[in-house]
Amino acid sequence: MPNKGVISPGLKPQHESLSVQTSPSVRPDTLPPMTLSPSMTGNPGQPSIELPKIQVLEEKDYIRMPWKNGLGETHQIAISPPSTDFETEEFVWRLALSEVRDSCSFSVFPGYDIALFLLPDAHPTVAHTRRNSLTNRVALHHNDQATPVPLRPLIPYTYSGEWPTTCRIRSGPIRHLTFIANRDRAHVTANLETICLHGLSDDGECNHHPHGTGHEKKDSNGVGVANPTSKMLLGNFTIVYVVSGGIKVAVEGTLEPQIVLTGQTLICERQDESSPTDFAMTPVASDGTPFEKDEHGPDGKTDHQDATVLIIQVNLLRPERRASIVDVTSPRPRGRAGSIIVFDDQPFQPFSQTSSTNLLHDNSTVGSPFATSPPGDSAINANIPLKHWDSARHYRPPVFSARFKNESDVPPAIVRDRLAIEEFPVGAISTAWINIAKQGLSEWLRIPVIVARGKEDGPVVGITAVVHGNELNGVPCIHRVISDIDVSQLRGTVVAVPCVNVPGYLRYSREFSDGKDLNRLFPGQPEGTSSQIYAFNIMDKVVNHFNFLIDLHTASFGRVNSYYVRSDMNDPMAAAMAKLQQPQIILHNSGQDGALRSAAMNRGVKAITVEIGNPQLFQNQYVQWSYLGVMRILAWLNMFSMDPENTVHGGPPPSTILCSKGFWIYTKTGGVLEVYPNVNTVVRKGDLIARIKNIFGNIVEEIYAPSSGVTIGRSSNPVAMAGDRVLHLGVIKKEGEVLAKEAKENY
Incomplete structure (x- = not known):
């Protein structure tokens, strides 16, 4: 190593x-002296040493x-x-x-x-x-x-x-x-060795002639016999893997030699206190029988082959030689300089002349107001509300299992001009960079694509993320989905695009590189602005190959979202996909808004948009919800099996609220914005939902709910201009209400 x-x-x-x-x-020479067994020493009181385990x-x-x-x-x-x-x-x-x-x-x-x-x-x-x-x-x-x-x-x-x-x-x-x-x-x-029947010649090559150079062993008739390759074992483990041929292994202290053939492995385990052990290897025939004499074929060569073996010796290190492990739970000296100050490591003392004098003894100056008792009472013990913070929690790292599972890792990517699913191998996960548009260096802007192609034919489900460059929760969702798919059990194909808007992603920006919102420009145009061309090629080269689409989003900067799904609930397939996500809220939206979902639906691709939390960070709970929702959809399409407890075949769970429409409430003036309802909160018409104050703290506007509904999203940015967003309100569907054929939002 x-x-x-x-x-x-x-x-x-x-x-x-x-x-x-x-x-x-x-x-x-640093090993302890060998301790012999009672049978070897004649001293019954001495402990014995176990023989090597083979x-x-x-x-x-x-x-x-x-x-x-x-x-x-x-x-x-x-x-x-x-x-x-x-x-x-x-x-x-x-x-x-x-x-x-x-x-x-x-x-x-x-x-x-x-x-x-x-x-x-x-x-x-x-x-x-x-x-x-x-x-x-x-x-x-x-x-x-x-x-x-x-x-x-x-x-x-x-x-x-x-x-x-x-x-x-x-x-x-x-x-x-x-x-x-x-x-x-x-x-x-570790080393690779060739085990020869008659040992090695002076030049290090196998000696194949029965009489050779005269150094090999011979029987009474003068015919060469097997000359074993001997080694001395010092390690705790000796591992021998036979690459080709076969060997007979004799280990000192064991009764019977062992035959090890091509593709087999011998493991010899020894105690730490064991003395060096002799280890001899001799080639054998392919059936395991030893070569007792040389037999020549028509070409004059012997009919045996030399054995090639890999020998690995492992010596366990003693505990005192290993790096020490620090117990993070053990007490540590309290060093204040340069350390993190924990609030509650000093008990709170009510203010008094004594305490103030003690606290400021070294730093107080003449004339300090704390040098004498304040007028009136000799001590002040006001009922001041105090917060005693809990001590910092000890960090617990994640389980280290995922780092050892290369069977789920994706392979290195190839470069393609467009997505052609038939070019990717069946029963395997592949990755590719798809050329989308040329940038300023006349080099391609490429998007990453992961293709999980099952062994059986079935639908093609696309999963896209980061259409807006700062909406990232979809990335780990895709990673979890791909790592959980066993392609040997997959029917159909899953195509995941973990980053659609590459320029925006690299700039931490919602918009494309020309400042346009890419998700208002689909299906794009083959000739137009850079964002229009980019959107057109996304549709033409990738999305057109899908049968279903799950488009993963989050809120943008300055806003927070509930976990909700935007879907045309008049379309049975899209409605089923929305319900299988088990979101907090489902918002009926028929499209016609230039979004990727709308463009896909117009081309016959059944699609939903999943909004999973907040921008530019990973939220594990939201990611887990969306991951399970995607797996439910794959199971519903009979593409993949999952735990029945996580599969829903009926309507939405009781906690999901269906909204017939949704709209944003905007400010009329600017100032410091305070929004009161949290996301996924039911509000009534006329409830005070926000205030705007000027910089001095005076209220300049109060905002009331124009109708009853549920909070889908809200502003998290206290600095508001006139016309900024305040709250995304969903109007809860009434019993018997017919959903509109065209339902849009005032983005």
């Missing part, structure tokens, strides 16, 4: 032998973990401690075999180091090809850098688990071993 320093992505991978120290290792794992013993994104699958070979859930629990080391079908992103493992071993092709014609003769087919990119790190078969490569890493595959699927180790708890060495 690499040490903690930064390794350039251009670093040449370690060749042949990997021996990289992650923390100070435990030298053999385990051989066949491929059927590996735990298969298909990736939800359809790009590959992982076979977990072993993990320490055993039965650890690596997605939720800390572990010491983990060995896995991955089969990757296409370019992908690897998981991030903070605090761990990762070693990759690219395996040769499994095709019979190349299965045993020498490792240096194979061409490079795969490369890694660390930290989004353009410089690739080529991977070559059977040459170990290590990198830091903190680095975001993408794997780009040039041709065909690949297979690789991944060894992950906790750098604070283990020192690891």
Whole structure:
């Protein structure tokens, strides 16, 4: 494993032998003296040492973990401690075999180091090809850098688990071993070795001739016999993965040698106090039988093959050598200088001559009004209302499971001129940058698109976010939806666009780069202003491929929203989608307003707009609500299965209020604005809902509700100009009321 320093992505991978120290290792001369068992020493009072534990794992013993994104699958070979859930629990080391079908992103493992071993092709014609003769087919990119790190078969490569890493595959699927180790708890060495029948010659190559150079072992007839490759084990764990061929392994202190064939793994576990252990490996035939003598084929060569094995040794670090862990709950000295002052760390004292003198003893001056008692009572003990704040809460970081789940990560993006769903692989999640319009450098403005294409045909559901550049809650909603989709169980296609208005997003602005509101210009024009052309290409290149659309928004700067849905409730499909979101409020809006939803509906795409909270921040509760709503829609369309408790097939829940129309209330004058009702609050006609004061605090306008309704949204900006928004009021639908065919709002 690499040490903690930064390794350039251009670093040449370690060749042949990997021996990289992650923390100070435990030298053999620092180990405690070996303690012998009573049977060895004759002293019954001494504790015994357990013999090495040997385990051989066949491929059927590996735990298969298909990736939800359809790009590959992982076979977990072993993990320490055993039965650890690596997605939720800390572990010491983990060995896995991955089969990757296409370019992908690897998981991030903070605090761990990762070693990759690219395996040769499994095709019979190349299965045993020498490792240096194979061409490079795969490369890694660390930290989004353009410089690739080529991977070559059977040459170990290590990198830091903190680095975001993408794997780009040039041709065909690949297979690789991944060894992950906790750098604070283990020192690891790994090397690839060839196990020869008669050992190595003086030049380091396998000696294939039965009589060779005279250094190999021979039987009584002078015929060469197996010459084992011996090693001395010092680590707590020795892991041997057989890449090709087969070996017989004899471990000192064990009764029976073990046969390990291609694709199998041997794990030898030793106690910390154990003395060095001899470990011998000898090649065997493909059926596991030993080579007792050399038999020559027609070409004069022996019929056996040498074995190629990967040997990993793990030495656990002693606790005293690990970094100390600070208990955040333990008391700390109270240092005031430069520290955060907690209000209630000093009890409140009623004001008095004594207390004032004590408090100001060092800083009081002659003539200070606090030097003597005030006139009248000798002490003042007024009933002043006080707020005693709770102590600061201890931070609890999120569970660290998500960082270990590369099966949900999306692969690196390709560039396309338009969305063509048939070009993306079935049963996989893909990403792309779609060219939309040329900018001032004559380079393309591109939007990001995620395509989750199921194995079965079905509808195409589009999910869009950030049509307004500062409305961001839709971004984590899309991330959660994509990470929760298992494409092997998906019917149809989900196309997610996490950022529609790229220029506005980069400027933290609601509007497009020309200052226009993009969501009032759809379907746009092929010739016109930059925002009109951009809107036209969004429709033409992306949205036209949808059957359904869920457009995710929030309030804009200076406003806050309830969790509500805008939908044409006269359209049965759109109405069902709105109800499945289970919002606080559903607002009937038929469109005709230049919004993306309206343009999509006019082209036969069933669409709703979901308003999920406030601008330029992530609100976990709102994001969770919208995520569940999207998953309910996918389940309702029979595209994906979810927990039945979260699926609604009937009308809206009792807490959802349906509004037949909505409108904004505006100010008539400017000043300091105070708005009183919170969002999702029912108000009555004539209720005082806001006041405007001048800068001196005098009331200059009072605003009353012109009708009864529910607060959909409201202003959060106290600085108001004449004609600014105050409150978005929804008129609650009455029983028996027929919804208007055209229902608009006074944006």
